[in-house]
Amino acid sequence: MIYLPKYTGPRLALQSKIGEGPKAVVLRLSADYVVKLRKTGWPIPSVQDDSAVTYALSSECDLLRELHRRKISVPKPLGAYRVPIQTLDFPWPLPKTFFNERMFPGLVMEHIPGIFIEQAPIEKQTELERRALEEVSKAIIIGLNHLQEGFDPAKNAMWVPETDRVYVVGWDFLLPSFRKSPQGVLRD
Ligand SMILES: Nc1ncnc2c1ncn2[C@@H]1O[C@H](COP(=O)(O)OP(=O)(O)O)[C@@H](O)[C@H]1O
Ligand SMILES: [Mg+2]
Secondary structure (H helix, E strand, C coil), X not given: CCCCCECCCCCCCCCCEEEECXXXXXXXXXXXXXXXXXXXXXXXXXXXXXXHHHHHHHHHHHHHHHHHHCCCCCCCEEEEEEEEECCCCCCCCCHHHCCCCEEEEEEEEECCCCECHHHCCXXXXXXXXXXXXXXXXXXXXXXXXXXXXXXXXXXXXXXXXCCCEEEECCCHHHHHHHHHCCCCCCCC
């Protein structure tokens, strides 16, 4: 079992959902940070808390750190923690805990105040998609030996109009090879 420290940083009273993908639910944790939790739909929709999920989230955190260090446009990770969560936006594993605070393994990262490319002005969309794919290509060039096949720019890239910056938020498609060898897949 991987040990995760408890998150003790700033926290809103209620963590509202700001995003959801096939594997994760993303909640607003504080003014600056979001927390990504792993979810399952089976046997009932719930947030997951086991050693495989803890491992997956801390691998994803390591991956984000490496990408951020190498100046690829990603949310800056704060760390993988056990995070006290209080939300009405997602069913918990047990009904009796529905309104109670509970601790879950989570990846805490910078909040990207962005929108999906499909919400950007139509004439900018092709360029924004190209820029998102370019960030993924950079990761592959530095030695994350994976193809960008699994990457869907529609839901995994965000554009911040104020700064005109494109971030790639969802890197889970790179994780299987990364997990096998966190050092081995990265060249200097
Ligand atoms: N750092 C972030 N800031 C703002 N929104 C985010 C951030 N990370 C993820 N999201 C939102 O949460 C959604 C799901 O996250 P993602 O990592 O793609 O989950 P999954 O692994 O299930 O695909 C994204 O589509 C995006 O809308
Ligand atoms: Mg995704």
